Amino acid sequence: MAFPRGPSWAFPDEKISVRGMEFSVETIEGFGRGSSASIRSKTIRIRIPRRLRREKAAEIRSKFLGWAMRKLEKIDPAQLEPEQRTISFSNGQEILLMGTKLRVSLLVSGGRAYGRIGGGELRLNIPATLPEEMRPKTLHELARKAISLSFHDEVYSLAQEINNNHFHVEFSGISFKDQKTRWGSCSRKTKRISINFRLLFAPPSVLRYVIAHELAHVRHPNHSQRFWEFLSKAVPDHKIQRAWLRKNGHSLGSVATNQVSAGQAMLPNNQAGPDAGSCV
Numbered sequence: 001m002a003f004p005r006g007p008s009w010a011f012p013d014e015k016i017s018v019r020g021m022e023f024s025v026e027t028i029e030g031f032g033r034g035s036s037a038s039i040r041s042k043t044i045r046i047r048i049p050r051r052l053r054r055e056k057a058a059e060i061r062s063k064f065l066g067w068a069m070r071k072l073e074k075i076d077p078a079q080l081e082p083e084q085r086t087i088s089f090s091n092g093q094e095i096l097l098m099g100t101k102l103r104v105s106l107l108v109s110g111g112r113a114y115g116r117i118g119g120g121e122l123r124l125n126i127p128a129t130l131p132e133e134m135r136p137k138t139l140h141e142l143a144r145k146a147i148s149l150s151f152h153d154e155v156y157s158l159a160q161e162i163n164n165n166h167f168h169v170e171f172s173g174i175s176f177k178d179q180k181t182r183w184g185s186c187s188r189k190t191k192r193i194s195i196n197f198r199l200l201f202a203p204p205s206v207l208r209y210v211i212a213h214e215l216a217h218v219r220h221p222n223h224s225q226r227f228w229e230f231l232s233k234a235v236p237d238h239k240i241q242r243a244w245l246r247k248n249g250h251s252l253g254s255v256a257t258n259q260v261s262a263g264q265a266m267l268p269n270n271q272a273g274p275d276a277g278s279c280v
């Protein structure tokens with residue numbers, strides 16, 4: 001009998017679904033005695049010693065799968081979503097805003113500049129006469145205005161819902177700002193809160209966290225223990241949301257243009273990203 005080259009067991013890669021998200025499961029051979037498993041982005045990798053018998057290998061594999069499923073049930077979905085959330089203005093590009101998918105439809109025509117959202121599309125039109133070096137900035141502005149207008153009511157309702165269910169503070173409205181240094185702010189005088197427009201590209205749980213953070217500042221204009229306790233009423237897992245922002249915030253909503261012209265253009269990416277919201 002020939003000495004087997006691979007392990008005596010082999011498990012084909014498979015896909016499993018947890019909370020509507022798909023994960024690949026890979027089972028690989030290990031040369032040591034121990035077995036292990038890891039979850040990295042959307043792959044569960046199980047390592048099993050090659051010399052084990054198939055029965056034993058299958059038993060270990062199913063134990064690790066159980067472990068991974070339990071772990072994934074608890075993890076915030078925000079941690080598992082793709083980290084690159086740059087808008088790329090190529091025709092047909094899909095962007096995700098507040099969990100809604102939109103297709104970018106880009107037109108360079110003789111008409112005037114406009115941006116509009118409707119029918120599942122973000123339509124952007126720039127005049128052919130616009131100098132090339134101005135296109136990225138113009139597109140960013142058109143997109144920002146169209147997105148802010150289209151999502152304002154939904155974000156306002158979300159803020160009202162958070163406030164009515166948890167805080168009951170005096171609150172008069174919400175606006176979007178395109179800021180480099182802040183995720184949000186609030187005015188105790190006017191009782192309005194402002195949210196960085198780029199948060200619309202974040203996972204909904206992260207947007208919800210920043211809205212709640214600013215609303216909580218209407219009551220507690222500081223980051224005291226009492227502020228965090230108050231905020232926890234609406235967002236018990238605020239630490240997870242903050243960690244996501246710190247890690248991924250810098251890529252949110254920045255604009256990459258690659259098919260607008262023959263050349264390639266990129267708006268400078270703010271590597272550091274804004275700080276967590278603060279109150280004025």
Ligand SMILES: [Zn+2]
Nearest residue numbers: 276277278279
């Ligand atoms: Zn704050």
